[in-house]
Amino acid sequence: MSETDQQTEERPTLPALLKGWRRKCPNCGSGPLLSGYLKVRDTCPVCREDLHHHRADDGPAYLTxxxxxxxxxxxxxxxxxxxxxxxxxxxxxxxxxxxxxxxxLLPRLKGMIVAFQWAKQMHGFGESS
Structure with a gap:
């Protein structure tokens, strides 16, 4: 097993997607994910999880x-x-x-895309700070 495989933790996808649908932090589930209608916060105010790594771009609009x-x-x-x-x-x-x-649908789908990226450790979400 490589060193990066040992450092990465398993993040369940379905609970993260449900938290994203509720527009909550995919890590703790209680902090707000969005600071406005579609603006993703840089960090969760509750658990301090970095959220600035997301790359939602046009995905929520296409899905909507x-x-x-x-x-x-x-x-x-x-x-x-x-x-x-x-x-x-x-x-x-x-x-x-x-x-x-x-x-x-638009903010909820954006939350789900950000949560999916967090769960799959895409775009820097898996890197330790």
């Missing part, structure tokens, strides 16, 4: 679009075929629905 598109497109077709609402009514309802769902 993927999920919202796959949920709303079939729903749009179902509503249109079943009730045939006026086009402006249909547009208004689905524009508000897509916007609301996107705003709900």
């Amino acid at each position: 679009l993927l999920i919202v598109g796959h949920l709303m497109a079939p729903l749009l077709l179902f509503v249109f075929e079943t009730w045939r609402p006026e086009p402006l009514t249909l547009f208004t309802i689905f524009a508000v629905g897509c916007s609301g769902l996107s705003l709900y």
Whole structure:
């Protein structure tokens, strides 16, 4: 076993992802992960875990679009075929629905991506300080 394998600790992925979904620190689960809507803190205020290593970039936005598109497109077709609402009514309802769902999912998916990187010790998360 190499020296780096002995130094790295096993970090369970699922609990980290659930903490990320709640926008909490993937290490302690009680400190806030985000300092604003999407700004990741440099360190956890509770356990002092370094969080500045993350590389979430465009991943949360891509996942949000993927999920919202796959949920709303079939729903749009179902509503249109079943009730045939006026086009402006249909547009208004689905524009508000897509916007609301996107705003709900985006910070949660960002937390999950940061937590996944922490659990897998990617991008410097596994280095000891």
